[in-house]
Amino acid sequence: MAGYIKATGMEEERKTAADWFRSLRDEIVTAFEAAEHGDLAGPTADLPPARFEVTPTPRHGENGEDLGGGIMSVMRGGRVFEKVGVNFSAVEGTLGEGAIRSMAQRGVPGIEADPRFWAAGISLVAHMQNPHVPAVHMNTRMFWTPSAWWFGGGADLNPPIPYAEDTAHFHATQESFIAPHGEGLYPQLKAWADEYFFIPHRGRARGVGGTFMDDRNTGDWAADFALTRDIGRAFLPSYLPLIERRRNTPWTEADRDTQLIYRGLYAEYNLVWDRGTKFGLATGHNADAVLMSLPPLAKWT
Template identity: 70%
Template sequence: MTTDFATEKASASAWFRSLRDQIVAAFEELEDSHISGPLSEEAAGRFEVTETRRASDDGSDAGGGLMSVMRGGRVFEKVGVNISTVYGQLGAQAQAAMMARKGLPGMAEDPRFWASGISLVAHMRNPHVPAVHMNTRMFWTPHAWWFGGGSDLNPCIEYDEDTAHFHATQKAHLDPHGVGHYPRLKDWADEYFYIPHRKRARGVGGIFMDDYCSGDWAADFALTQDIGRAFLPAFVPLVERRRTTPFDAADRDRQLIYRGLYAEYNLVYDRGTKFGLATGHDPDAVLMSLPPLAKWP
């Protein structure tokens, strides 16, 4: 049985908030610095920040977070950077899913949980700039604790050098924790971000882990932090490289069709979407990942 982990919970929640602040500032700077090329004459985008609350059955405090969304910028068509820290008791459906996945004897007798994390999805204006997803999280119950998350690149127009940079940056951040981490988390991402009914990957991969617990909380938290730290240096240079590339209506059509694929994955398979809706979190925050526009052929 785990301890209450009060100090560890506070440290994790504070880290996710710090990472959120870094990313929001970096993305607004990308908007400000886009002064030439397609869409540069438009107004720079800014995040709108909304407090979210988790609904509990008995009306007690169940936590919440911040939903930060930018729409219609020069560079970002829609990007959300959400953080949350939620707690309470898992309902029957969530308990069953948790026990099926992890065992956790005693969950039915003591279904308390605590979860904190950051979740990001960016859909871009220029089809040559790849969409991207990132999340990291910590989960605690009286019976076990674990970390999860990663980031993956989702271009509708692929560039080999962009994929290579994204992966190399992630590898460089993971290797100090052990050279076996990157290949294992890369394979995990390839398996997780696969769309069975389309028989294809969602994008060009990245890194991913779930239910991760080595037994050493400090080491696992440090790994999770470096997964988060890898995100901006992995992604921002790709935005800077591609945002001035001219595009036409055919490129835009290709982008919208790809977004349909992205939406299918998130609604049908994504574990975070299912958990957020099952545990009563704000549905607008949970479904923030969906693109503003999409189409199907």
């Protein structure tokens, strides 16, 4: 990025971004509910197709003022999805001291003088019934303060039992959507994901990578938003074919044990290292929505 470019009110841009994040949420929810249908083998085959439970997550200030909010959409106990959340939010407020210090250290101009903020985005995590179907994470977001704006997000694959061809498909599809936005951009975002989704206390990656960016502000809001949209648009063609490829793969109790141990690793990362989790809790967002990423079951050796 070229450094933070000064923001104005940007009401139209913020509405455009929030509307698109909401539409992406709706598209993914529809696709995931459709994936619950169809032929299925294994112990969950006789379960009825699950649907998302949708819960509003309003945000209010100390005096009851409306500070936006969102919707938490979670599907549990499905035939294909053991737990998946697809959350949308568009919130505003005033940053706390910790968030102000963090953003000042990152070089956000004017944040100490005026710590008001607005943020919107979509956040998704899917944990699957069949251990051979990879878990997945995706989010895209826009952040605004009176003095700066930026985009962030990406998608990464988290298979308990990796398959090289699944990893190759996921990365190739991500690259096909991002490559038109600039030569060398996809390798940059891929390397950023490898660095970000690394678990220092375990000395290993959380999954098999994907894309990640933060603080994206080149000074061209439309171009940066177009890139953010394509990161979101890449998700379903990156991931749905992997569900179809693995949903009927036979699995054993040993496979399930591998899956649960991997989920413990995933939970460790999200609770200890993930910046989005820390920010969501620190700014008073709905805790259930912030912690939606945690698996329904996990184990540690």
